[in-house]
Every structure is written in structure tokens, then in C-alpha cells.
Amino acid sequence: VKTDLRAAVPLQEVVNPQKISTQETNLVLEFFTAEMMAAHDELVKRTRKLEEANHRLQELDQLKTRLVGDVAHELRAPLASILLKIDLVERDKPENQERHLNDVRRQVRRLGHMIENILDLTRIYMTNPIERFLDVDVNVLISTVVKAHHQEALAANLSLVWKPGSNLPPVYGELEQLERAFTNLTGNAIKYTLAGTVTVMTRWDGDRNRVVVEIADTGIGIAPEDVPRLFSRFHRGRLAEAANITGTGLGLAIVKEIIEIHNGTIEVESEAGVGTRFRVLLPPRL
Numbered sequence: 711v712k713t714d715l716r717a718a719v720p721l722q723e724v725v726n727p728q729k730i731s732t733q734e735t736n737l738v739l740e741f742f743t744a745e746m747m748a749a750h751d752e753l754v755k756r757t758r759k760l761e762e763a764n765h766r767l768q769e770l771d772q773l774k775t776r777l778v779g780d781v782a783h784e785l786r787a788p789l790a791s792i793l794l795k796i797d798l799v800e801r802d803k804p805e806n807q808e809r810h811l812n813d814v815r816r817q818v819r820r821l822g823h824m825i826e827n828i829l830d831l832t833r834i835y836m837t838n839p840i841e842r843f844l845d846v847d848v849n850v851l852i853s854t855v856v857k858a859h860h861q862e863a864l865a866a867n868l869s870l871v872w873k874p875g876s877n878l879p880p881v882y883g884e885l886e887q888l889e890r891a892f893t894n895l896t897g898n899a900i901k902y903t904l905a906g907t908v909t910v911m912t913r914w915d916g917d918r919n920r921v922v923v924e925i926a927d928t929g930i931g932i933a934p935e936d937v938p939r940l941f942s943r944f945h946r947g948r949l950a951e952a953a954n955i956t957g958t959g960l961g962l963a964i965v966k967e968i969i970e971i972h973n974g975t976i977e978v979e980s981e982a983g984v985g986t987r988f989r990v991l992l993p994p995r996l
């Protein structure tokens with residue numbers, strides 16, 4: 711027999727035979743609404759985080775693709791030149807062999823140096839260094855870097871002067887990476903200076919609220935047209951090429967990445983034939 715039960719029994723009693731009051735219903739509803747709102751907020755937060763992570767991954771992916779392209783392009787020239795030299799070793803007179811072999815050796819070393827630099831760069835791109843940030847005493851850091859270049863400066867017949875500033879607040883950063891950045895800058899100053907002095911100094915700039923590290927040299931300088939591309943990967947300056955000073959053009963790209971990760975900025979002033987001054991500004995640890 712088909713009977714419509716709903717018609718016979720009041721709806722409320724089907725749902726809950728113990729009849730709940732309107733007040734109670736409202737309380738229950740309020741409770742569930744609050745729960746749902748909290749869940750919704752949490753969901754929005756998580757979605758945003760996922761979107762951010764996704765965006766970062768996409769950026770990294772593009773960066774990697776570009777890096778691989780750049781690297782492949784940059785490897786072509788030295789590889790072609792090595793092949794050419796090997797052909798010459800076979801064909802040229804025996805007395806020229808040593809010269810060709812030395813050229814090959816130099817090119818292979820350059821490739822090795824390039825690979826080291828590329829690894830440095832990818833390490834910086836791929837890791838999240840903020841996880842390893844610590845208070846860093848800039849004078850301790852820079853004095854280590856300067857000491858490590860003592861021999862190199864001596865061999866190049868340059869004076870290397872270290873002027874630590876006083877009352878510097880600590881900065882917040884990753885020691886190893888900061889060391890790498892200042893090593894690249896000091897190494898460049900020595901490499902691109904044929905005679906004179908490389909001066910490294912630190913100071914506190916109260917107006918700009920920054921710890922300042924300056925690396926100044928009396929070297930070959932940088933042509934104005936090179937300045938805009940100085941921090942791009944693989945860019946080499948005209949004067950450096952003209953002076954036949956070798957390099958891969960990756961050092962400053964590495965420096966820029968590291969300084970940016972530390973919320974710092976880098977400035978350069980240079981005059982051809984007079985010298986160059988790089989200035990790094992880092993925010994103090996709050």
C-alpha cells in the first residue's frame with residue numbers, strides 16, 4: 711500500500727523526533743557557519759600558497775630553460791677552439807706543439823671555471839637560503855675575504871688595503887653566499903687592475919640605513935656602454951676583452967643574485983683607465 715508518510719507525520723518529527731527549538735536550531739546553524747567560514751579561510755590561504763609555489767616553480771623552470779640555452783651557446787666557442795687546436799697539434803711543426811697544447815689547457819681550465827660558476831648559480835636559484843640565515847658580522851666576513859686574496863694581490867704586485875668601519879650593526883644572511891659575492895668582487899678588482907691598489911672598506915650609512923661594503927680599484931675600468939649589461943649572465947666588458955683578461959662573465963650575475971636574496975643593492979662607478987668602485991648596501995639586522 712502506497713502511503714505518503716510525509717503527509718501523515720510532521721516534517722520536524724521525521725528529522726528529529728525530539729523536536730528542537732528555533733533557538734537551538736540557530737545555535738547549531740551558527741556553529742556550522744563559523745566552522746565553514748574557518749574552513750573556507752583556510753582553503754583560500756592554502757590555495758594562495760599553492761599558487762605562489764606554482765608561480766615560483768614556473769619561474770624557476772623558465773630560468774633553467776634560459777640558463778641551459780645560454781650555457782649551450784657559451785660552450786660552443788671554447789669547444790670549437792679546442793678542436794681546432796687539437797687539429798693543429800697533429801698538423802703543425804713539432805716546435806709549435808707545446809704552444810697549442812698550452813692553449814688547449816687554458817681553454818679547458820676556462821671551461822672548468824665556467825662549470826663551477828654555473829653550479830654556483832644553480833645552487834643559488836634552487837635553494838632557499840633564507841632557511842640558513844644568521845646574524846653576520848660584516849667586518850669579520852670581509853676581513854676573511856681580504857685575507858684570502860692576500861697572495862693573489864701580492865703575486866699581481868698590487869697593494870690590497872682593508873679599511874674596516876666602526877660600529878656596524880650585523881646583517882642577516884647566509885655566510886657562505888655573502889663570502890662568495892665579496893670574493894667575486896674582490897677577485898674582479900684584482901684581476902682587472904694592472905697596477906696600483908685595491909681598497910676594500912666597510913662603513914655604516916645612517917642616511918640610507920645600510921651597511922656599506924666598497925671595493926675600489928685603480929684598474930682598467932668599465933666602458934659606459936657595458937654598465938647596463940654588467941650583471942647579465944655571460945656578459946664580458948669591452949675593456950676586459952681588449953686587455954685580453956679572461957673570464958666567463960658569470961661572476962657579477964652570481965653577485966647580483968646573492969645581494970638580491972639579502973635585500974641589498976649594488977652600485978657601480980667606473981672610469982675607463984682610472985678605476986672602478988663597486989658598492990654593496992645591505993640592510994641591518996632588525
Ligand SMILES: Nc1ncnc2c1ncn2[C@@H]1O[C@H](COP(=O)(O)OP(=O)(O)OP(=O)(O)O)[C@@H](O)[C@H]1O
Pocket residue numbers: 827894898899900902903927929930931932940945946947948949950951956957958959960961962963986
Ligand atoms: N673591477 C672591475 N674592473 C673592470 N672591469 C670589471 C670589473 N669587474 C667586472 N668588470 C667587467 O665586468 C664584466 C663581468 O664581470 P664578471 O665578474 O661577471 O665576469 P668575468 O670576470 O668576465 O668572468 P668570471 O668572473 O666569470 O670569471 C667583466 O668581463 C669585466 O668586463
Ligand SMILES: [Mg+2]
Pocket residue numbers: 894897898957960961962
Ligand atoms: Mg669576474
